[in-house]
Amino acid sequence: MREVAVAGTGMIRFGKYPDSGYSELAAPAVLEAIRDAGVDATSLDVCYCGHSYGGMLVGQRILRDLGLTGPPIVNVENACSSGSSALREAWVAVAAGVHDVALVIGVDKLTQFRKGPIPLDRDDWEVARGIVMPGVYAMRARRYMHEHGTTAADLAEVSVKARRHGALNDDAQLREPLSVAEVLASRPVAEPLTLFQCCPTGDGAAAVVLCAADRAGVRSPVRILASVLESGRYEPGFRDMTTAEITVRSARAAYEAAGIGPADLDVAEIHDAFTIAELMYYEALGLCERGGAAELLRSGATSLGGSTVVNPSGGLLAKGHPIGATGVAQVVEVVRQLQGRANGRQVEGARVGLTHATGGGISGLDHGACSIHVFGR
Amino acid sequence: MREVAVAGTGMIRFGKYPDSGYSELAAPAVLEAIRDAGVDATSLDVCYCGHSYGGMLVGQRILRDLGLTGPPIVNVENACSSGSSALREAWVAVAAGVHDVALVIGVDKLTQFRKGPIPLDRDDWEVARGIVMPGVYAMRARRYMHEHGTTAADLAEVSVKARRHGALNDDAQLREPLSVAEVLASRPVAEPLTLFQCCPTGDGAAAVVLCAADRAGVRSPVRILASVLESGRYEPGFRDMTTAEITVRSARAAYEAAGIGPADLDVAEIHDAFTIAELMYYEALGLCERGGAAELLRSGATSLGGSTVVNPSGGLLAKGHPIGATGVAQVVEVVRQLQGRANGRQVEGARVGLTHATGGGISGLDHGACSIHVFGR
Numbered sequence: 001m002r003e004v005a006v007a008g009t010g011m012i013r014f015g016k017y018p019d020s021g022y023s024e025l026a027a028p029a030v031l032e033a034i035r036d037a038g039v040d041a042t043s044l045d046v047c048y049c050g051h052s053y054g055g056m057l058v059g060q061r062i063l064r065d066l067g068l069t070g071p072p073i074v075n076v077e078n079a080c081s082s083g084s085s086a087l088r089e090a091w092v093a094v095a096a097g098v099h100d101v102a103l104v105i106g107v108d109k110l111t112q113f114r115k116g117p118i119p120l121d122r123d124d125w126e127v128a129r130g131i132v133m134p135g136v137y138a139m140r141a142r143r144y145m146h147e148h149g150t151t152a153a154d155l156a157e158v159s160v161k162a163r164r165h166g167a168l169n170d171d172a173q174l175r176e177p178l179s180v181a182e183v184l185a186s187r188p189v190a191e192p193l194t195l196f197q198c199c200p201t202g203d204g205a206a207a208v209v210l211c212a213a214d215r216a217g218v219r220s221p222v223r224i225l226a227s228v229l230e231s232g233r234y235e236p237g238f239r240d241m242t243t244a245e246i247t248v249r250s251a252r253a254a255y256e257a258a259g260i261g262p263a264d265l266d267v268a269e270i271h272d273a274f275t276i277a278e279l280m281y282y283e284a285l286g287l288c289e290r291g292g293a294a295e296l297l298r299s300g301a302t303s304l305g306g307s308t309v310v311n312p313s314g315g316l317l318a319k320g321h322p323i324g325a326t327g328v329a330q331v332v333e334v335v336r337q338l339q340g341r342a343n344g345r346q347v348e349g350a351r352v353g354l355t356h357a358t359g360g361g362i363s364g365l366d367h368g369a370c371s372i373h374v375f376g377r
Numbered sequence: 378m379r380e381v382a383v384a385g386t387g388m389i390r391f392g393k394y395p396d397s398g399y400s401e402l403a404a405p406a407v408l409e410a411i412r413d414a415g416v417d418a419t420s421l422d423v424c425y426c427g428h429s430y431g432g433m434l435v436g437q438r439i440l441r442d443l444g445l446t447g448p449p450i451v452n453v454e455n456a457c458s459s460g461s462s463a464l465r466e467a468w469v470a471v472a473a474g475v476h477d478v479a480l481v482i483g484v485d486k487l488t489q490f491r492k493g494p495i496p497l498d499r500d501d502w503e504v505a506r507g508i509v510m511p512g513v514y515a516m517r518a519r520r521y522m523h524e525h526g527t528t529a530a531d532l533a534e535v536s537v538k539a540r541r542h543g544a545l546n547d548d549a550q551l552r553e554p555l556s557v558a559e560v561l562a563s564r565p566v567a568e569p570l571t572l573f574q575c576c577p578t579g580d581g582a583a584a585v586v587l588c589a590a591d592r593a594g595v596r597s598p599v600r601i602l603a604s605v606l607e608s609g610r611y612e613p614g615f616r617d618m619t620t621a622e623i624t625v626r627s628a629r630a631a632y633e634a635a636g637i638g639p640a641d642l643d644v645a646e647i648h649d650a651f652t653i654a655e656l657m658y659y660e661a662l663g664l665c666e667r668g669g670a671a672e673l674l675r676s677g678a679t680s681l682g683g684s685t686v687v688n689p690s691g692g693l694l695a696k697g698h699p700i701g702a703t704g705v706a707q708v709v710e711v712v713r714q715l716q717g718r719a720n721g722r723q724v725e726g727a728r729v730g731l732t733h734a735t736g737g738g739i740s741g742l743d744h745g746a747c748s749i750h751v752f753g754r
Binding site for chain 1: 466474
């Protein structure tokens with residue numbers, strides 16, 4: 001296995017593009033990533049496309065419409081982890097030496113469902129019974145507040161930080177700062193979660209180019225120190241709903257593979273689809289002890305200027321969450337941070353970063369997939 | 378890169394199961410493959426699930442419903458090559474040593490669309506204009522007949538062979554033998570293709586277990602000598618529609634990787650979605666010269682008892698073609714042939730076999746993906 005690096009990154013501003021198709025969303029991100037990598041487009045020898053809602057052969061249509069044909073293309077679906085799962089497949093292929101230069105695309109378009117609900121999968125009996133994501137995370141929030149004395153205002157602080165960071169990011173969907181009072185006053189979605197504690201729906205695309213870390217001619221490669229994918233256990237019986245078991249397991253494997261611990265992280269992009277999620281993931285990633293997440297947030301340690309800046313991009317809450325695009329966009333942000341290119345929101349001296357994408361509810365609390373990547377300069 | 382083997386195979390009889398969900402279709406195939414491999418289910422350390430129409434997290438739901446939880450799961454979509462693309466991802470992961478025992482599932486359920494047409498992808502402008510698969514292959518057939526003097530009866534002979542083989546296969550959807558006259562008298566679909574020259578729609582599932590070829594305790598491993606995936610070129614301008622360019626390219630790469638030539642093949646499962654397709658693929662795979670396919674078929678060389686038996690399972694025309702399941706089911710057939718376990722349709726002394734899955738129309742003639750695997754004892 002050889003070491004793999006991210007050579008180039010690209011993304012579009014997440015938002016609502018009801019008149020654009022998947023190809024139109026992805027094209028600018030793909031071209032930016034290739035240009036940034038400084039590779040000739042003809043040297044791409046494999047493409048992985050992560051998406052959930054694009055139908056058949058999305059990656060093929062994107063490359064065809066760009067005239068970038070030639071490499072084999074594989075479409076990967078893993079719900080909220082579709083993009084990061086695509087990245088992981090590309091990492092395996094390049095690390096193994098089966099391919100040399102991989103294009104990874106993450107893309108999705110949620111505005112296609114504006115005229116009605118997202119069609120239900122026949123087998124998705126949880127969602128058919130109302131066990132939708134805001135409901136699941138609202139239950140987790142309630143239990144977490146009960147156990148740790150966390151307040152509604154503590155939860156709201158996650159959104160305040162996300163919006164503060166997102167205001168500095170030209171690619172963020174929501175860029176207006178918010179106060180705690182504004183977050184709490186927004187309309188209820190699932191008690192105790194209000195609208196501004198839930199990530200927005202929208203459209204977006206992101207892309208990265210991977211290559212062997214020692215490839216000649218790459219200007220500013222960022223090494224992939226670990227690439228981990230886990231799925232849920234889906235075990236029956238009692239589970240502690242305030243523990244993100246799959247993230248705990250993935251983080252342990254990622255830290256071991258990278259030879260680091262959580263204290264080594266300068267920056268992390270984590271899956272804050274809801275405010276409570278970010279607090280739970282602080283603990284699951286080992287950034288604090290159990291029950292200590294709200295205090296960690298209040299300390300400023302995870303804000304710009306802190307010791308481990310979490311979601312400098314604004315995260316899902318502010319940057320947005322176009323399902324398949326999210327995992328790749330997280331990588332775009334962390335790589336640019338490690339390259340010192342995060343204009344206006346640079347984590348000074350960042351050398352080690354992590355991305356964490358998890359989701360796809362199965363059996364209520366478990367996730368379809370969780371993917372963690374660790375990056376280093 | 379280490380050598381990889383197929384350790385176990387499973388499938389259900391392809392057919393119409395309108396009352397079954399994806400989990401119910403896949404479960405018997407998965408359990409059979411694991412049992413056949415003789416591995417403990419807890420030793421599975423990755424799962425790839427190929428499908429096109431199951432929605433989100435199909436692999437996760439299948440394993441959850443079986444209680445087979447633990448391994449990371451990745452869903453792969455590549456139209457008619459979804460199953461074979463999933464196999465290829467698994468091959469890379471095991472060959473690289475990232476995973477040791479991989480479960481590959483192929484599954485799809487087309488009867489879910491019985492109440493109406495398959496929903497159109499917004500970006501699929503070819504299909505929106507009527508460039509559907511039967512139309513594309515009808516044009517190819519017409520041109521092929523014009524160039525080579527091939528007759529309607531020659532085309533029909535492909536279905537006659539498929540049904541003759543399928544009648545010997547308990548897992549085939551269509552098991553009634555047909556005569557040339559019956560094939561030609563079936564209702565027209567797209568001139569010159571009649572109904573019995575088009576693969577049936579249906580539901581199905583297949584599964585295989587991969588492991589390192591030198592893994593202890595595997596009873597009858599079949600080695601993977603080559604695993605190739607290519608996508609189309611999607612180039613504008615004139616193309617020869619009687620040449621399956623993507624198959625030519627994939628076959629060349631597969632033969633080179635396996636160190637064999639077409640004459641070494643004892644058995645092949647190829648993508649005969651339409652009668653003309655099998656003839657075109659004879660040529661693209663190098664089984665005969667250009668224009669020589671009908672003669673090769675008439676000679677009996679590709680029928681049971683011939684030198685390279687093509688589609689002993691009945692192929693897509695008789696065994697059926699539940700999109701994501703097809704590529705994996707081809708592997709099930711070839712592996713069982715090489716193991717000497719193909720009851721009633723055994724290719725005597727088979728030592729080298731090939732599978733070929735291609736499809737997903739893009740720009741009319743090109744394909745989204747083509748995957749060729751070569752197997753050996």
